[in-house]
Amino acid sequence: MITTKEIRKKYIDFFESKGHAVISSASLIPDNDPTVLFTTAGMHPLVPYLMGEKHPAGTRLVDVQKCIRTGDIDEVGDKSHLTFFEMLGNWSLGDYFKKEAIEMSYEFLTGAEYLNIDPWKLAVTVFEGDDDAPFDNEAKETWLALGLPENRISSLPKKDNWWGPAGQTGPCGPDSEMFYWVGEEEFPPEGSNVATDEDNWMEIWNDVFMQYGKQTDGTFLALDQQNVDTGMGLERVVAVLNGYTDVYKVDSLYPLVELVEEISGKKYEEHTLSIRVIVDHLRAATMIMGDNLGVAPGNMDQGYVVRKLIRRAIRHGKKLGIEITFCTKLGEKVIDIFTDVYTEVEKNKDFVLKELQKEEEQFSKTLESGMKEFEKLLKGFQMAFEKTGNKITEISGKQAFKLYDTYGFPYEMTEELAKENHLTIDKKSFDEAFEKHQELSRKGAEQKFAGGLADHGEMSTKYHTATHLLHVALRRVLGEHVEQKGSNITGDRLRFDFSHPDKMTPEEIAEVEYLVNEAIARDYPMSFREMTVEEAKKQGAIGLFGDKYGEMVKVYTVGDPSGMPHGNPEEDTFSKEICGGPHVERTGVLGKFRIKKEESSSAGVRRIKGVLE
Ligand code: SER
Numbered sequence: 001m002i003t004t005k006e007i008r009k010k011y012i013d014f015f016e017s018k019g020h021a022v023i024s025s026a027s028l029i030p031d032n033d034p035t036v037l038f039t040t041a042g043m044h045p046l047v048p049y050l051m052g053e054k055h056p057a058g059t060r061l062v063d064v065q066k067c068i069r070t071g072d073i074d075e076v077g078d079k080s081h082l083t084f085f086e087m088l089g090n091w092s093l094g095d096y097f098k099k100e101a102i103e104m105s106y107e108f109l110t111g112a113e114y115l116n117i118d119p120w121k122l123a124v125t126v127f128e129g130d131d132d133a134p135f136d137n138e139a140k141e142t143w144l145a146l147g148l149p150e151n152r153i154s155s156l157p158k159k160d161n162w163w164g165p166a167g168q169t170g171p172c173g174p175d176s177e178m179f180y181w182v183g184e185e186e187f188p189p190e191g192s193n194v195a196t197d198e199d200n201w202m203e204i205w206n207d208v209f210m211q212y213g214k215q216t217d218g219t220f221l222a223l224d225q226q227n228v229d230t231g232m233g234l235e236r237v238v239a240v241l242n243g244y245t246d247v248y249k250v251d252s253l254y255p256l257v258e259l260v261e262e263i264s265g266k267k268y269e270e271h272t273l274s275i276r277v278i279v280d281h282l283r284a285a286t287m288i289m290g291d292n293l294g295v296a297p298g299n300m301d302q303g304y305v306v307r308k309l310i311r312r313a314i315r316h317g318k319k320l321g322i323e324i325t326f327c328t329k330l331g332e333k334v335i336d337i338f339t340d341v342y343t344e345v346e347k348n349k350d351f352v353l354k355e356l357q358k359e360e361e362q363f364s365k366t367l368e369s370g371m372k373e374f375e376k377l378l379k380g381f382q383m384a385f386e387k388t389g390n391k392i393t394e395i396s397g398k399q400a401f402k403l404y405d406t407y408g409f410p411y412e413m414t415e416e417l418a419k420e421n422h423l424t425i426d427k428k429s430f431d432e433a434f435e436k437h438q439e440l441s442r443k444g445a446e447q448k449f450a451g452g453l454a455d456h457g458e459m460s461t462k463y464h465t466a467t468h469l470l471h472v473a474l475r476r477v478l479g480e481h482v483e484q485k486g487s488n489i490t491g492d493r494l495r496f497d498f499s500h501p502d503k504m505t506p507e508e509i510a511e512v513e514y515l516v517n518e519a520i521a522r523d524y525p526m527s528f529r530e531m532t533v534e535e536a537k538k539q540g541a542i543g544l545f546g547d548k549y550g551e552m553v554k555v556y557t558v559g560d561p562s563g564m565p566h567g568n569p570e571e572d573t574f575s576k577e578i579c580g581g582p583h584v585e586r587t588g589v590l591g592k593f594r595i596k597k598e599e600s601s602s603a604g605v606r607r608i609k610g611v612l613e
Contacts, residue, residue: 004251007234010114014108016062021057024063025063025066031487041065042087042229050225053581058552059092062091066342079245079246085235091228091229093227103142105230106146122180123178123188124143124194125154128161130158133173133220136161139209162175169214169215171212171213172213178203178205182200183197184200202236202240204236206231207230208230211226235252274319275320277316278313282356287345288309289352289355292544294344294351296605311410313327314363331353332349335349370413374409397430397431400426463612464581465526465587466593467496468577469516471498471575472519472574472575483542484496484542485498494608504598517593519587520591523587529555533578536578541555556583557573559571560572590612594611595608
């Protein structure tokens with residue numbers, strides 16, 4: 001058995017030996033990026049550096065990034081898609097390009113001391129070219145030179161071989177994907193490739209050559225800097241190396257499968273779909289809640305996704321006949337599995353388990369009353385059929401909305417139950433009713449999931465700097481226990497979540513506003529310096545810390561960067577915070593800051609919405 005731990009280590013060691021600096025996984029919840037709910041790829045936190053900003057750790061990086069993809073949440077249950085997964089990545093920021101990237105990939109895949117894959121079991125794809133960019137001949141030539149047979153190389157169009165923020169602006173480019181043979185026979189027949197035999201090849205790695213920037217008008221401009229972004233799905237690689245085509249068999253997932261078998265007394269082979277949904281969803285929910293910027297189940301944004309994941313898992317638990325509460329048991333196991341790699345999950349264990357328990361209790365009640373109501377509905381349909389001879393095959397929007405609104409029954413549940421009973425739902429009229437209630441519409445959430453990356457407009461930059469001022473002001477007024485729990489910026493406002501047990505008093509709010517405005521009036525200069533995480537901690541910088549020893553980070557200072565006490569607040573340092581930027585040059589340009597709202601975000605976390613006027 002080749003373990004997940006071994007592969008993580010081999011990958012990091014290999015790329016370190018090729019001059020890459022190891023960086024920590026970024027948070028699952030993007031910091032200051034309002035257009036996506038989750039980090040879906042290692043690329044998100046690195047966008048400014050792909051666009052040309054200098055990364056403090058250098059031009060060659062390697063990481064293991066936690067990712068969440070919710071785009072196909074309803075399709076989870078097949079053998080290879082996961083909501084939470086780990087992605088191994090190596091990065092060139094204007095350093096090496098196609099040839100070297102592909103050569104390193106090949107060496108890692110086939111090298112005896114690395115993955116030791118038989119090259120005959122590999123197939124690759126390259127970009128075939130279109131009006132925006134030419135056929136990727138360089139990638140193809142490099143594969144050929146490495147010895148890959150020509151008929152194992154497929155040229156595919158943009159929809160397959162291009163990577164970047166979908167439909168949005170930002171860095172992007174052609175990619176070359178690597179696939180492993182997962183067919184019935186031990187070896188692929190001569191001539192089999194991804195284009196002709198898609199189902200028998202599993203994608204394991206993607207080398208993206210980020211050489212273009214997508215413009216707002218949809219055109220592609222060559223970037224000044226040519227980058228490489230690679231992503232290797234860790235669970236998939238571990239699966240194929242062990243001869244599994246089912247990712248749930250790997251050691252970061254199978255103990256969870258066994259636990260569900262034990263709790264339910266049902267076999268994985270016979271109840272594959274439900275067990276996969278439970279395992280996948282509770283693993284993802286635990287990792288989101290256990291993140292540095294973890295969120296509790298709720299009705300908006302990330303909280304809504306967490307709630308949906310837990311609730312779907314519970315419903316599949318009911319399908320398996322599980323009578324007891326079981327979510328915390330799975331949560332504990334997930335934390336056990338990841339505690340060595342992502343130390344934050346252990347730190348947040350109490351929070352995660354408490355929220356899982358609470359959500360499960362609450363939802364079990366909801367489920368019971370909702371199920372009763374759904375059965376009533378079915379009975380009504382049956383009675384109508386007996387009376388009129390007309391079979392009703394559609395649940396009206398009003399009926400679905402009543403289940404949702406009066407009984408708290410999630411729409412997705414109604415949808416699943418409808419499917420099981422061969423009924424459809426009038427989704428359009430449900431949506432109309434739903435939107436009227438000004439809740440987060442499912443559609444809106446989907447748009448966000450699909451969305452790309454935020455632009456760094458002028459106003460967003462100002463709000464970003466204002467957030468640093470606010471963070472310090474809160475710590476001065478409320479105490480040092482205040483820590484950032486989330487931040488979200490648009491061109492119109494900032495939103496800042498922080499740990500604090502009580503509602504702020506009007507006096508506290510006024511004082512925080514005063515301190516922020518005073519810092520603006522002092523027109524402090526902003527500057528940054530690169531240093532190790534340890535040095536940043538020593539200097540008392542606040543913000544999110546990675547846990548890789550010696551990792552280089554960027555620290556932004558408001559005020560005197562030397563940190564020397566001058567005995568005069570006008571000259572002293574106002575704030576030091578770990579952050580990627582960008583920021584304004586002087587605080588004076590921010591205008592006037594006002595707190596519009598202070599409210600609860602979740603247990604022990606407050607939320608401020610603030611504007612610059
Ligand atoms: N961004 C690319 C992907 O997610 C490679 O890391 O596939």
